[in-house]
Amino acid sequence: MSGDGRESEGGEEEVRGARRIPGPRGAADDLDLASVPLPPLPPLPPPGGTAPDESVPEQSAPKPERDEPEPPTAEPAPGPEPEPPAPEPAPGPGPCPEAADGGPETGSGAEPVPGGPGPEAADGGPEAADGGPEARSPELFVSSAPGDLPHQVLKALLGAWALSACSAEETAAVEDHLTGCAPCADEALRLRDAVGLLHTDGSLDLDPTLRTRVLDGCFGRRPARIPVPEWAAPYDAETARLDALLRDIGDSEWHAPVRLQWFEEEHQVSRRTTVAGVIGHLMAVDGLLSAALGLDDPLDGGEAPLDPTERTETYWSATRRPPTRAVREPWRAQSHELIRTASFAGRNVAEASVSYGAFALPLQDAALDRAFECWVHGGDIADAVDYPYPAPSAAHLHRMIDLAARMLPGALAGRRGAGLAGPAKDLVPAGAPGRSLHLEIEGHGGGDWYIALDSPAAVGAPERAVAQVALDGVEFCRLVAGHISPVEAAAGQEGDREAIRDVLFAAASLSRL
Numbered sequence: 001m002s003g004d005g006r007e008s009e010g011g012e013e014e015v016r017g018a019r020r021i022p023g024p025r026g027a028a029d030d031l032d033l034a035s036v037p038l039p040p041l042p043p044l045p046p047p048g049g050t051a052p053d054e055s056v057p058e059q060s061a062p063k064p065e066r067d068e069p070e071p072p073t074a075e076p077a078p079g080p081e082p083e084p085p086a087p088e089p090a091p092g093p094g095p096c097p098e099a100a101d102g103g104p105e106t107g108s109g110a111e112p113v114p115g116g117p118g119p120e121a122a123d124g125g126p127e128a129a130d131g132g133p134e135a136r137s138p139e140l141f142v143s144s145a146p147g148d149l150p151h152q153v154l155k156a157l158l159g160a161w162a163l164s165a166c167s168a169e170e171t172a173a174v175e176d177h178l179t180g181c182a183p184c185a186d187e188a189l190r191l192r193d194a195v196g197l198l199h200t201d202g203s204l205d206l207d208p209t210l211r212t213r214v215l216d217g218c219f220g221r222r223p224a225r226i227p228v229p230e231w232a233a234p235y236d237a238e239t240a241r242l243d244a245l246l247r248d249i250g251d252s253e254w255h256a257p258v259r260l261q262w263f264e265e266e267h268q269v270s271r272r273t274t275v276a277g278v279i280g281h282l283m284a285v286d287g288l289l290s291a292a293l294g295l296d297d298p299l300d301g302g303e304a305p306l307d308p309t310e311r312t313e314t315y316w317s318a319t320r321r322p323p324t325r326a327v328r329e330p331w332r333a334q335s336h337e338l339i340r341t342a343s344f345a346g347r348n349v350a351e352a353s354v355s356y357g358a359f360a361l362p363l364q365d366a367a368l369d370r371a372f373e374c375w376v377h378g379g380d381i382a383d384a385v386d387y388p389y390p391a392p393s394a395a396h397l398h399r400m401i402d403l404a405a406r407m408l409p410g411a412l413a414g415r416r417g418a419g420l421a422g423p424a425k426d427l428v429p430a431g432a433p434g435r436s437l438h439l440e441i442e443g444h445g446g447g448d449w450y451i452a453l454d455s456p457a458a459v460g461a462p463e464r465a466v467a468q469v470a471l472d473g474v475e476f477c478r479l480v481a482g483h484i485s486p487v488e489a490a491a492g493q494e495g496d497r498e499a500i501r502d503v504l505f506a507a508a509s510l511s512r513l
Contacts, residue, residue, distance in 0.1 A: 158174065437451045471490070
């Protein structure tokens with residue numbers, strides 16, 4: 001080194017072969033490298049190796065001569081650094097300045113720039129010097145993919161994966177793990193199925209056929225030792241559906257007003273009560289079946305009237321306070337006892353007579369009549385509390401329509417005796433086919449029935465049909481329940497107009513409180 005502080009030519013050669021430790025700089029992914037001024041670059045070592053240790057000078061400021069004062073150790077004021085001499089080009093593709101300045105070997109702590117050379121290229125290793133594959137297409141060092149996660153960590157991520165709450169990298173790691181781990185794959189499948197139940201858009205109300213399907217499945221696997229008789233199945237189903245509605249309503253809704261409607265002679269009448277009052281009415285009339293089976297009548301059957309309307313009025317007047325939800329338990333216990341007793345009684349009990357005062361029905365038809373009234377009044381309650389309440393199953397509804405169709409000839413004869421229907425036109429012996437009306441029920445629970453017009457003992461026959469009426473199944477049941485008038489019934493009519501009118505009014509006359 002000369003006295004003026006400049007390097008001599010020989011010293012320049014030595015420093016040119018040494019590596020220089022750069023100052024700290026930002027990470028490669030935080031800086032715009034194109035706009036950052038590069039620090040001075042030291043000369044690169046000759047290809048094929050590094051300079052000997054003794055040729056590397058101290059990486060500090062050069063020592064001054066004796067006559068020159070010692071420079072201060074404080075960092076000089078920032079200013080433009082002098083332009084270093086251009087390094088001699090190395091043979092072959094050389095490393096970029098960033099690799100020489102801030103690579104892993106320099107200890108600067110900054111990550112290499114993606115696309116830059118590896119450590120061997122920064123040190124002038126054989127791969128970089130010879131233009132090997134690492135120098136031409138270096139490997140990326142920055143990656144967002146997680147490393148290999150242990151089994152327990154991946155198992156803990158299954159819940160988040162099923163909920164689609166994992167990151168893309170975690171999702172890829174979990175799904176890759178599931179292809180080789182059978183227990184985790186089974187658990188993931190169960191969790192994904194469970195998540196599917198959390199995102200349903202359907203109604204929260206239970207399917208009305210759920211109970212029947214569950215019981216059918218249970219009985220299919222293990223039949224009941226003493227099954228419910230087939231004729232009692234509609235009553236069992238309708239009482240269960242109504243009980244499910246009653247469990248869902250609140251205490252205040254038991255006092256919601258309900259209007260009961262039915263037909264008397266030619267006019268529609270109604271009666272106001274409450275939800276609790278309707279259940280009391282059902283329990284009072286069900287007592288007729290209890291008495292026929294030898295069970296306790298809730299009205300002390302010895303003195304209670306047999307007519308359903310009178311029994312209801314007696315029950316309502318006997319209660320000192322307005323009925324509340326407390327009436328549900330005795331009504332449900334009574335319906336369970338009826339079904340249980342009928343199941344143990346066997347087949348002969350189906351023909352036992354149940355008196356309604358003015359008429360009587362076999363127990364199997366009386367149970368079907370009670371199922372029909374339970375559905376109708378369940379709909380009245382549902383309307384009062386704004387609750388969905390669909391029609392019965394098609395098989396049960398068909399049997400209810402069949403009972404009404406079988407009762408129509410007797411109702412028509414009763415109206416004719418009271419002067420409310422036209423006279424008989426063609427009397428025939430009992431059991432012989434007589435003049436008939438074709439009742440065609442469409443839709444849910446539909447079918448075809450032929451109603452004898454002139455005598456209840458006659459048999460309806462297609463070849464003697466003089467008129468036809470077409471009605472929807474639910475609409476026909478609403479007519480029989482007295483909820484719509486015969487004039488309002490949406491019926492397709494063809495043939496004898498008088499016969500059509502008499503049958504429609506006879507259907508409405510089957511209704512009662």
